[in-house]
């Protein structure tokens with residue numbers, strides 16, 4: 024499929040909506056932020072690399088107003104609190120930011136495991152509580168959790184990462200149960216391998232060999248963004264609870 028042009032606003036199905044996308048400086052989050060802006064949403068974009076967020080704001084010429092840049096580190100709980108304040112009016116929350124270190128279970132460092140739990144589980148859980156409370160008060164909102172097929176299975180070298188994604192999936196399911204009475208929809212999007220830089224921090228030789236031995240084409244970030252747009256533009260009465268995306272030959 025052709026890559027999407029970055030310079031067009033294709034339709035306005037989300038005009039008037041405010042979205043927060045975490046991890047918007049790269050990969051899947053960047054694609055989601057652009058897709059939401061193309062649909063007319065105003066998008067709060069966050070990540071640590073402000074220069075990349077600023078560049079994103081220039082990626083849709085003539086439509087800079089669609090982006091609000093709020094840079095920061097999700098491992099820092101005071102930043103998470105500031106982000107909740109900045110996004111208190113958000114209609115859509117895309118919990119996308121995540122990190123991944125693959126390594127044998129007996130060799131992965133405790134600090135690498137801790138970092139994954141902070142960014143992949145604790146930060147999105149706290150964001151869901153803060154932004155979700157504001158959505159529940161307004162009786163309207165949509166939370167998207169980008170989990171992984173690793174939320175369903177566990178692969179060699181991916182124990183800690185899979186544990187974070189299983190946890191995030193449990194949070195999505197539980198939030199849906201408790202918040203549907205308040206008009207808040209929760210969609211879990213669980214992709215298989217996507218072509219991004221997320222594996223660059225996994226340098227263990229066994230992991231590098233396993234990744235290089237892969238025999239299928241990964242998904243594109245736009246494939247995941249398409250699922251976000253499907254879920255957020257679905258009819259009010261339709262809740263897309265779970266979307267699993269698998270590279271066809273995987």
Ligand SMILES: NC(=O)c1ccc[n+]([C@@H]2O[C@H](COP(=O)([O-])OP(=O)(O)OC[C@H]3O[C@@H](n4cnc5c(N)ncnc54)[C@H](OP(=O)(O)O)[C@@H]3O)[C@@H](O)[C@H]2O)c1
Pocket residue numbers: 045046047048049050051052069070071072073075095096097098119120121122123142169170171172213214215216217218219220221222
């Ligand atoms: N790629 C895949 O194969 C795949 C498959 C299934 C699920 N996923 C999930 O999809 C999500 C996005 O992954 P990706 O592949 O797009 O990864 P990526 O290209 O590495 O992008 C990760 C994003 O998260 C942000 N981030 C990381 N640590 C952060 C921190 N401490 N504070 C704030 N932002 C932080 C990064 O921004 P800064 O570096 O600027 O902070 C970046 O924007 C993750 O949750 C991942 O687990 C990915």
